[in-house]
Amino acid sequence: MIQIKELHKSYRMGSNHLHVLKGINLDIKEGEFVSIMGSSGSGKSTLLNIIGMLDEADKGSYILDNVPIKNLSEKKAAIYRNKFLGFIFQSFNLINYKNAAENVALPLYYQGISRKVRKEKALYYLEKVGLADWAHHLPSELSGGQKQRVAIARALASEPKVLLADEPTGALDTKTSYEVMDFLQGINDEGKTILVVTHEPDIADMTKRIVMLKDGVIEEDKKVQQVRASEYV
């Protein structure tokens, strides 16, 4: 699903270069549940941004679902993001004046899907995350865990190939974090490829593969025995 070869990325910080990614090789198959770990500054967010087409690599190749991602125009990047990827953010990033259902329907709007179908799909995915009754509530009326579940529903709504989660539990307490992970595990069980960036080992243990980044290179890449979050909920 994702093939990354010799990926380099550096940022110009005033007069000196900051070499963030120093040759990353990563191969993720369909249906995998991968966590990218590392201390801050290890380059894990940069890697996720490149995979999410929000940023572009300087060198190396990146192939997503057999499509080489290279020199994309902003428009093309927007189309690919919409088609291939679902984003889950640490701070949820819901639009505060839209209710839960409208937030979930937003990526579908950019796919040009009719209003009626959008509504149906939004409700279907809200149902899936257990928030059907909250469809008409604004984000400000939801708890942190509920917001993240709305965000997950939104990420799923466009039926992407890969879910990208950047510290999805970073703003949640432990109990709610496990609930969210429980959801993600359920989605992964259904066959969706998921990539999670986290710095919490217990969250990483709930995925199936851990990639450790340190100073811009992969230090360790191992398959792990998945800890089911439902045991803690």
Place this chain on the structure above:
Amino acid sequence: MFDLDRWREIFQTINKNKLRTLLAGFTVTLGILIFTILFGMGNGLKNTFYKFFQDDAQNTIFIYSGFTSKPFKGFKENRRVEFKNEDLELLKEKFKDRIEYTTARITNGVTVKYKSEYGNYTVRAVHPDHQYLEKTIIDKGRYINENDITNDARIAVIGRLVEKDLFGRENAIGKYFTLNKIVFRVVGVFSDAGGDREERNIYTPVTTQQLIYKNTDKIDQINLSYKMEIGPNGARRLAREIEKVLKNKHNIAPSDPNGIYVQSVIEDLEQNLQIANVLQIIVLWIGIGTLFAGVIGISNIMVYIVKERTKELGIRKALGAKPGSVIGMILQETIVITMLFGYIGLLIGNFVLNSMGDKLEDWFITNPNVSQGTIIMATIILILSGLIAGYIPARRAAKVKPIVALRDE
């Protein structure tokens, strides 16, 4: 532009952010309001000028005599020039292909008496054509006719207000009254768009008047109208030719600005309208300036709005919003706000103008209004203003990088 979902998106953002929208729109409302009122006032001023000249037919030329200011052909300066019947006949003969109506006019102040009522009025001794030149409206009876002229008939056509003053509730037609102690019979009553002063005049046949005044053939003034076909330029030329012919006949230096005055209504009207037009253009520029200030205001607030919405725009982009869709959204939103608030300004402005009505007539503003055409133009201006106002904020919005916008603080 016609995407229903886009409209829903826009109305949702406007609806959810009422205060923000109100602030953005207020400047435009004010701009259009001032623009409408100023422009309407300009039109009112023009209306007043038109009204001034409504009194007489617009193709009229007035010819007066006065005193010469230059010696010529052995005549001294400061000589009084007087027209005679033959002058009128000469003009009639010479310009018959271009002239429509002609009349002489002798003006006198007289004391008028009917039974015990009397008063001082102006008598104009005229030819029948005078009716068309002065646009006199006959309410009752008839105007002076050719028979009256040949018979030196002692008849008079009196103004509506003369009848009211002297005859009270009686019908004046057929009644005898005296002008400077000479008995005349009333054959007609008239009204005139020129107003009260015109309606206090009395018309008598020119020949009757000349007979009464020691059998002279002098006339004070000649009025004539030209055929419309010759156009304004032809009219100007005709006026100059008439001046030349008369100056030649009365031995006045061609370069003498006095002695004979030939004045055409159309030239006066054009001059006055030009003043009104210049005023309106000035007013228009003030209006455009105000509108532009409004546009800058809305643009500023939209830039701020885009800044405030950076995160939202970032989210939209991450979820697949194309740059074009973001630009379109901001532009369309700006245009909608501009138009909405612009129309509010237009409505209020129109309301103000309508309620003004004729209250400002003393200040030379009659029936101030803005025409349909202006409103359509204003709509186009509003859309353009919206585009201009939205351009910078939309470009800012397009430049929002999701990676930057979504960075957690």
